[in-house]
Structure formats: structure tokens, C-alpha cells
Amino acid sequence: MSRPLSATTSYERLAAAGVRAQLARIEELVTSTRAAVDAIASGTVDQSTLGALAANVIPRWHFSMLNDRERNDAYATALERQVVPGSHVLDIGSGSGLLALAAARAGAGRVTTCEANPLLAEVARQIIDTQGLTDRITVLATHSSAIEIGREIATPADMVISEIVDCGLVGEGILPSIRHARRELLAPDGTILPQGAKLYGQLMESSAVQRLNHVEVACGFDVSLMNALATHGHFPTRLATWPHCALSAPVELLSFDFTRDVPEQQNRSVSFEPTTSGTAHAVVAWFELDLGAGVVLRTTPDNTATHWMQAFLPFPAPVEVAAGRSIEVELRCVSTRLSATPTRVCTEAPSTTQEATR
Amino acid sequence: MSRPLSATTSYERLAAAGVRAQLARIEELVTSTRAAVDAIASGTVDQSTLGALAANVIPRWHFSMLNDRERNDAYATALERQVVPGSHVLDIGSGSGLLALAAARAGAGRVTTCEANPLLAEVARQIIDTQGLTDRITVLATHSSAIEIGREIATPADMVISEIVDCGLVGEGILPSIRHARRELLAPDGTILPQGAKLYGQLMESSAVQRLNHVEVACGFDVSLMNALATHGHFPTRLATWPHCALSAPVELLSFDFTRDVPEQQNRSVSFEPTTSGTAHAVVAWFELDLGAGVVLRTTPDNTATHWMQAFLPFPAPVEVAAGRSIEVELRCVSTRLSATPTRVCTEAPSTTQEATR
Numbered sequence: 001m002s003r004p005l006s007a008t009t010s011y012e013r014l015a016a017a018g019v020r021a022q023l024a025r026i027e028e029l030v031t032s033t034r035a036a037v038d039a040i041a042s043g044t045v046d047q048s049t050l051g052a053l054a055a056n057v058i059p060r061w062h063f064s065m066l067n068d069r070e071r072n073d074a075y076a077t078a079l080e081r082q083v084v085p086g087s088h089v090l091d092i093g094s095g096s097g098l099l100a101l102a103a104a105r106a107g108a109g110r111v112t113t114c115e116a117n118p119l120l121a122e123v124a125r126q127i128i129d130t131q132g133l134t135d136r137i138t139v140l141a142t143h144s145s146a147i148e149i150g151r152e153i154a155t156p157a158d159m160v161i162s163e164i165v166d167c168g169l170v171g172e173g174i175l176p177s178i179r180h181a182r183r184e185l186l187a188p189d190g191t192i193l194p195q196g197a198k199l200y201g202q203l204m205e206s207s208a209v210q211r212l213n214h215v216e217v218a219c220g221f222d223v224s225l226m227n228a229l230a231t232h233g234h235f236p237t238r239l240a241t242w243p244h245c246a247l248s249a250p251v252e253l254l255s256f257d258f259t260r261d262v263p264e265q266q267n268r269s270v271s272f273e274p275t276t277s278g279t280a281h282a283v284v285a286w287f288e289l290d291l292g293a294g295v296v297l298r299t300t301p302d303n304t305a306t307h308w309m310q311a312f313l314p315f316p317a318p319v320e321v322a323a324g325r326s327i328e329v330e331l332r333c334v335s336t337r338l339s340a341t342p343t344r345v346c347t348e349a350p351s352t353t354q355e356a357t358r
Numbered sequence: 359m360s361r362p363l364s365a366t367t368s369y370e371r372l373a374a375a376g377v378r379a380q381l382a383r384i385e386e387l388v389t390s391t392r393a394a395v396d397a398i399a400s401g402t403v404d405q406s407t408l409g410a411l412a413a414n415v416i417p418r419w420h421f422s423m424l425n426d427r428e429r430n431d432a433y434a435t436a437l438e439r440q441v442v443p444g445s446h447v448l449d450i451g452s453g454s455g456l457l458a459l460a461a462a463r464a465g466a467g468r469v470t471t472c473e474a475n476p477l478l479a480e481v482a483r484q485i486i487d488t489q490g491l492t493d494r495i496t497v498l499a500t501h502s503s504a505i506e507i508g509r510e511i512a513t514p515a516d517m518v519i520s521e522i523v524d525c526g527l528v529g530e531g532i533l534p535s536i537r538h539a540r541r542e543l544l545a546p547d548g549t550i551l552p553q554g555a556k557l558y559g560q561l562m563e564s565s566a567v568q569r570l571n572h573v574e575v576a577c578g579f580d581v582s583l584m585n586a587l588a589t590h591g592h593f594p595t596r597l598a599t600w601p602h603c604a605l606s607a608p609v610e611l612l613s614f615d616f617t618r619d620v621p622e623q624q625n626r627s628v629s630f631e632p633t634t635s636g637t638a639h640a641v642v643a644w645f646e647l648d649l650g651a652g653v654v655l656r657t658t659p660d661n662t663a664t665h666w667m668q669a670f671l672p673f674p675a676p677v678e679v680a681a682g683r684s685i686e687v688e689l690r691c692v693s694t695r696l697s698a699t700p701t702r703v704c705t706e707a708p709s710t711t712q713e714a715t716r
Contacts, residue, residue: 015403017480018411022391033380045373053376054587057383067569072577096581122375127583211425219430223454225485229412241599
């Protein structure tokens with residue numbers, strides 16, 4: 001059942017080509033895997049073997065994340081203040097094992113840390129081993145949702161900690177992971193760190209950032225079919241490094257209380273009051289992560305110390321907004337994706353402020 | 359044969375874990391492929407089907423590239439000036455099909471464009487179809503190295519054009535592709551566009567950029583084993599958006615004449631004369647692409663209009679340099695990767711310039 005985009009375009013043929021592209025990618029990965037297995041078998045594993053594997057399965061942001069002192073210090077401080085000595089801490093998303101190490105240093109008697117990426121899990125294991133903490137920290141090469149009490153861990157954890165947080169907070173799956181951990185892996189009176197989070201955002205004009213994920217015409221040719229390959233939902237941008245103009249003050253978009261059941265899907269109509277007239281391309285969002293005990297991480301656009309970028313939630317099409325005329329935006333958070341769609345641009349003239357008269 | 363990094367680390371176990379990580383990635387791709395096939399079979403292909411496929415196989419930079427007017431105009435102008443009316447043009451790396459369209463508009467009688475990514479090839483096909491140019495432009499969903507005269511194309515091309523150029527010029531394989539095309543697919547008196555390229559670079563201090571691919575200590579813990587997962591060779595950086603300090607003037611690193619056989623591997627010792635004392639973390643490189651007929655594309659760090667970033671070639675370890683004391687750097691270009699290794703830091707005091715005396 002072909003539903004042409006125009007007389008000559010077809011989503012079905014694109015999807016079939018996408019399947020072929022994924023099969024080609026699988027073949028590349030099989031070839032790379034075979035080369036690595038050969039290197040292991042012949043005892044010739046070296047830096048380039050690992051580099052080739054890592055290039056396929058490890059995003060480079062792990063380095064800027066590990067070098068983010070603001071992030072590291074915030075988590076370390078929050079752990080120092082809240083880990084109960086001798087308690088059992090479950091860390092979701094080991095990465096290098098850093099938070100597990102910090103939890104152990106903060107006094108945890110036992111730390112279980114899980115990592116869905118097998119290569120990262122092994123790095124964490126070896127780093128923890130180098131620190132001589134293998135007896136107190138257990139690395140599980142698994143997604144937290146696959147952990148069961150009585151199987152991977154003997155008893156529920158006293159504390160669940162996690163930093164699987166992308167620029168848009170939800171992109172690495174913190175909502176379903178914390179939801180599952182709260183229900184299945186945490187002791188009834190246990191602690192969750194972070195305990196909550198808020199997403200903030202403002203109306204943004206930035207054709208420069210919009211063009212990172214959208215195209216219309218190039219050299220006079222309509223190449224807009226490329227937009228069928230665009231990213232849906234939010235994508236990261238270092239807002240300060242691109243021309244942009246905020247068209248509204250920041251407003252709270254969504255609020256999450258991790259100590260309760262967090263719904264994985266949230267829709268909310270958010271009202272923005274433009275302070276400047278212009279072309280709104282997106283809502284730009286950032287988060288506040290409440291680590292408890294007074295420790296809060298913020299990724300506001302003017303925070304250039306953090307490794308987190310801001311999240312760009314492109315509108316389906318740009319909308320013209322006028323200062324003082326409110327605009328309603330449907331904000332959706334579905335599992336790991338944020339999106340924003342203007343639903344109503346108020347065309348009423350704003351009520352003029354009455355001047356005081358004597 | 360385990361060769362431990364330290365008492366407790368092992369490259370072999372990391373490689374085995376990397377193999378498991380790639381197998382997990384393959385499983386994800388198989389799951390995604392199955393979902394797409396199901397959507398095709400049930401006639402439910404939509405934007406989200408394509409978005410999910412594209413997220414796995416299409417880098418987002420295609421959008422900034424297509425929106426790069428400097429690039430587009432340079433190629434369009436070079437084609438207008440050099441395409442012989444009625445000739446056969448072979449375009450390597452279709453992408454959206456833009457250069458093939460521009461070649462046809464410039465007067466080519468026949469254009470063959472090849473694209474190794476099947477999804478992009480189909481997008482190009484449909485865009486070209488929408489422009490009504492299917493009779494003059496043929497899209498081959500194949501790598502150029504798989505093309506044979508008498509099979510995919512009837513006769514050698516009069517002109518070979520390509521823009522498979524990353525920030526470091528060579529990263530998308532332009533050297534082997536042009537080498538093959540010159541030998542196998544181009545008529546003896548044919549034209550190559552670009553006809554040549556030069557790589558320039560300067561000694562750079564930037565711990566900010568270095569930390570995007572390197573880590574030592576976090577929260578007081580040695581997590582340097584993560585560097586086993588670092589990118590080898592060059593990686594892209596928008597230099598202007600990070601704190602940095604140039605420690606030398608730009609020098610020519612490598613020169614490529616595409617009208618002759620280009621060696622795929624080049625080693626060259628490059629001498630830098632530091633103009634400022636400091637810690638050199640890398641050579642930062644950019645290119646000049648000679649499109650012929652007086653058209654040159656430059657991606658110097660001060661060019662903020664181009665979508666190309668600069669290429670960061672991290673040193674194995676930072677080196678201290680002193681103003682006026684030359685430093686030798688071994689520059690290597692192996693197929694698609696650039697790397698830079700300091701070989702000698704001159705510790706001789708520079709000869710003082712003789713003042714003219716009366």
C-alpha cells in the first residue's frame with residue numbers, strides 16, 4: 001500500500017532502502033567483530049583493536065562527562081551526605097564505575113552497579129579492580145530491568161543511584177529505569193538519588209540550530225525529502241555556540257518526583273508569553289536534577305562548565321510569534337523522547353497596561 | 359596470551375567485552391530491522407519508521423552539509439565552469455543527489471552517481487525523480503570501488519566529481535576512492551573535481567578539546583583505563599567554540615594532487631616554530647579543496663560559515679613547547695585517518711636575530 005509523498009516519492013521504498021542500509025551496517029559490525037575475535041585468538045589485541053571496537057559502541061561523550069567536575073562533585077557530595085554507612089547501594093548505568101566508587105568511598109558496605117553495555121561493564125570492572133574494591137563493588141553487565149531480587153542481587157537495595165541523563169533528561173531511559181528500580185529493586189524505605197528533576201525551557205529563534213536537522217532547498221533544488229531522515233524529538237545543541245534569540249522567559253515544562261511512580265508518558269500544554277517578536281523554531285530545554293541534601297545540578301544555557309548541552313525540541317514548522325501574545329505548546333514526553341508542537345498562537349492583541357491617571 | 363596493563367587490567371578481556379558489545383548492537387539493529395520489515399509488510403510505514411531507521415544509519419551532519427551555501431555554491435560554480443556540455447559525469451557519494459543534479463544543470467549529458475548507503479541512494483533517486491531528471495541521472499546504490507566499466511557504466515566517465523570529505527579531508531575515504539576512479543573509471547583525458555587539496559595545521563593548546571577524548575582522574579579516582587576506548591586519529595571540533603591558544607603559525611601539512619596517483623599512506627615530518635610558549639595538545643588541521651577554475655573551499659578555524667569543523671589530531675601526550683624552539687611532528691595519513699606524534703622538541707636556544715649595526 002504505497003502512499004506517495006508526491007507523484008514520485010514513496011515512504012515504502014525509503015523504508016525498504018533503510019532496511020538494506022541497516023543490513024549493510026550489520027555486515028560491517030560482523031566484519032569488525034570477526035577481526036576482533038581473530039585478534040583475541042591470535043593474541044594480537046592492542047590499542048587499535050580496542051579503538052576499532054569502541055568506535056562502534058562507545059559514544060565519545062563519555063570523556064567530556066567524566067571530565068565534568070561540576071557533575072562529578074555534585075554526585076560525590078550528594079553521596080557523602082546521604083549514603084548510610086554499611087548500606088547496600090544499587091547504581092544504574094556504571095559507565096566507568098565512577099559513581100559506584102564514590103558510593104563505596106561514601107561508606108556503602110556493598111555496591112551493585114549495572115551496565116547494559118558489555119564493554120563499559122568490563123572497563124568498570126577493571127577500574128574497580130585496580131582500586132582494590134572488587135570485594136565491595138559488584139559489576140553486572142546487564143540492564144537494570146533484567147535484575148531480579150534473589151538472582152542478581154540477594155536483597156533489595158537501600159539506595160538506588162543513577163546518572164543516566166541526557167541533555168533532555170529522559171533520553172537515556174531514566175524514567176522507565178527508575179520506575180522499575182523503585183518497584184522491584186529498592187527497599188520500602190529506601191532512598192533514590194536523584195530524588196527529582198525539573199525540565200525548563202524557553203521559546204527560541206535559531207535558524208542556525210534548526211538547519212542542523214532540517215533542509216529545504218540547496219543550489220536551487222528541492223531536497224526536502226531528506227527531512228524524512230531527520231531526528232524526531234529532541235537533539236543536543238550547545239546553544240551558546242550558535243546564533244539564537246530567546247523569545248520568552250524560561251518556564252517550567254515538566255516536573256518529575258522520582259520518589260513516586262513516574263509516568264513514562266506525559267503530555268502537557270505549556271503557555272509561553274513571548275517577550276520578543278520573532279520566528280520561533282523550537283523550545284530549548286534544560287534540566288535541574290535534585291540530588292538531595294541540597295545538591296542540585298543545572299544545565300541552563302549560560303552554564304558553560306557542564307558537559308551537558310541543551311535539548312532542542314524543533315517545532316514541526318516555525319511559527320511567527322508577537323511580543324505579548326501568548327502561544328500554547330503541546331509538550332510530549334514519551335519514554336525517551338521530548339517533542340514540542342505549537343497548538344495555538346493567540347492572535348488577540350494583548351491588553352494594554354492602563355496608565356495611572358491622577 | 360594476556361598482557362596486563364597493570365596487575366588487574368587486561369586488553370584481552372576488554373576486547374572480548376567489545377565483541378559482546380558489538381553483538382548486542384547487532385541484536386538491536388536486527389530488532390529495528392524486523393520492526394521496519396513488519397511496517398512495510400503491514401503497510402504502516404510512516405515518519406517514525408523512517409526516523410528510527412535513519413537514526414541508526416544516517417549521521418545528522420547531512421543536514422548542516424546540505425545547508426552549507428559556501429560548499430554548495432563552490433561546487434555548483436566549479437561544475438558550471440568545467441562540465442563539458444553533453445559529457446558523462448561520475449559523482450562519487452550521492453548523498454541527497456545534489457552534486458549530480460548540479461552537474462546535470464551544468465550541462466552533463468549523462469550523470470552516474472553512486473552511493474554506498476542504500477537509504478541515501480533511495481533518497482537521491484526519489485529527489486532526482488521529483489526533479490524529472492531520472493532519464494539523465496542514474497543512481498547506483500553501491501560503493502564506487504564496486505563499479506566496473508561495461509557493467510554498471512558502459513564507458514569511462516569524462517569527469518569524476520566527489521565531495522566525500524570530512525573535517526580532516528581523508529576521513530570519508532576520498533584518497534582510495536579517487537585513486538580507484540582515476541585508474542578504472544575515468545577516461546584518459548578526463549577531469550577530476552576536486553583536482554587537488556592541501557591540509558594545513560597549527561600547534562594548538564586546548565585542554566578543553568583534549569578532554570573530549572581523554573580522561574585521567576575523576577573524583578580522585580584513576581579512570582584512565584577509559585582511554586582504551588578513545589578515538590584514534592583525528593576527530594572533529596569546532597575550534598572557535600572552545601578555549602584554545604594557537605602556539606604556532608599555520609603550516610602546510612600535506613598536499614594532494616588528485617590528477618596523479620595519490621598514495622593512500624603518507625608520513626611526513628613537519629616542523630613547527632612555536633610563536634608562544636605553552637602546552638601543545640595537538641595539531642589542529644583544516645583543508646583547502648581546489649575545485650578547479652579558480653574555485654577553492656577553505657575550512658580555516660575563522661571560517662564560521664562552513665559546516666566543516668576542524669580536525670583535532672591529539673598528541674599521544676601533551677608536550678611543553680617554548681617560543682622560538684622548533685618542534686618536529688610526525689604526521690601520518692593512513693587511508694582515512696590522520697595522526698600527529700611529536701618526535702623531537704628542540705631544546706637549543708634559538709639563534710638570536712642579529713640587529714643591524716651601523
